[in-house]
Amino acid sequence: xxxxxxxxxxxxxWSQQELAARLEVSRQSVNAxxxxxxDPSLPLxxxxxxxxxxxxxxxxxxxx
Amino acid sequence: MAVCWTPAAKRxxxxxxxxxxxxxxTLFTAVWLFRHDQVSAPLAWPLAIAPAIxxxxxxxxxxxxxxxxxxxxxxxxxxxxCLVATGFCLTIMTVxxxxxxxxxxxxxxxxxGAAFFWFMGLGVGAIxxxxxxxxxxxxx
Numbered sequence: 390x391x392x393x394x395x396x397x398x399x400x401x402x403w404s405q406q407e408l409a410a411r412l413e414v415s416r417q418s419v420n421a422x423x424x425x426x427x428d429p430s431l432p433l434x435x436x437x438x439x440x441x442x443x444x445x446x447x448x449x450x451x452x453x
Numbered sequence: 454m455a456v457c458w459t460p461a462a463k464r465x466x467x468x469x470x471x472x473x474x475x476x477x478x479t480l481f482t483a484v485w486l487f488r489h490d491q492v493s494a495p496l497a498w499p500l501a502i503a504p505a506i507x508x509x510x511x512x513x514x515x516x517x518x519x520x521x522x523x524x525x526x527x528x529x530x531x532x533x534x535c536l537v538a539t540g541f542c543l544t545i546m547t548v549x550x551x552x553x554x555x556x557x558x559x560x561x562x563x564x565x566g567a568a569f570f571w572f573m574g575l576g577v578g579a580i581x582x583x584x585x586x587x588x589x590x591x592x593x
Binding site: 420 | 459525526527529585586587
């Protein structure tokens with residue numbers, strides 16, 4: 390699944406480590422999600438959406 | 454890059470260190486007693502099994518690691534590592550068994566049993582994770 394995590398993070402000037410701390414996950418998790426190697430579970434996707442104050446579909450995009 | 458250990462990974466490492474210490478003590482004790490004919494018949498079985506108990510403990514520690522790890526991505530990496538280890542171990546043991554059945558290799562395993570190859574397989578699994586997922590686990 391594609392996502393806008395890297396862009397959203399850059400807009401807020403957050404490092405991967407900073408976002409990971411806010412999400413209470415490892416930096417490796419953030420990196421794996423950003424690079425599309427790993428699709429988060431629905432609860433984690435909701436946590437990401439809450440932190441960015443956006444809807445899930447504004448962060449994660451359907452693959453065409 | 455900073456090393457980042459999750460609480461579950463720290464617990465796993467501590468358990469592993471304790472179990473490995475127990476393993477070394479029981480193994481060297483059993484080997485020494487058997488070599489010096491210090492073992493009476495009723496004690497032989499429990500003493501021979503004693504080094505296996507901490508090894509079984511390591512299987513338990515790995516399973517607890519999977520259960521206790523809160524980070525879902527790290528948990529996925531551990532599960533993948535265990536699956537690769539299981540496949541690796543079963544492959545080696547199956548091939549070896551057939552080679553022994555056709556008497557192409559001598560019987561016995563020289564002390565390298567299924568557990569040894571499963572632990573080796575964990576290493577192979579970590580390499581597989583690094584190559585396919587970009588990280589081997591809780592650090593790197």
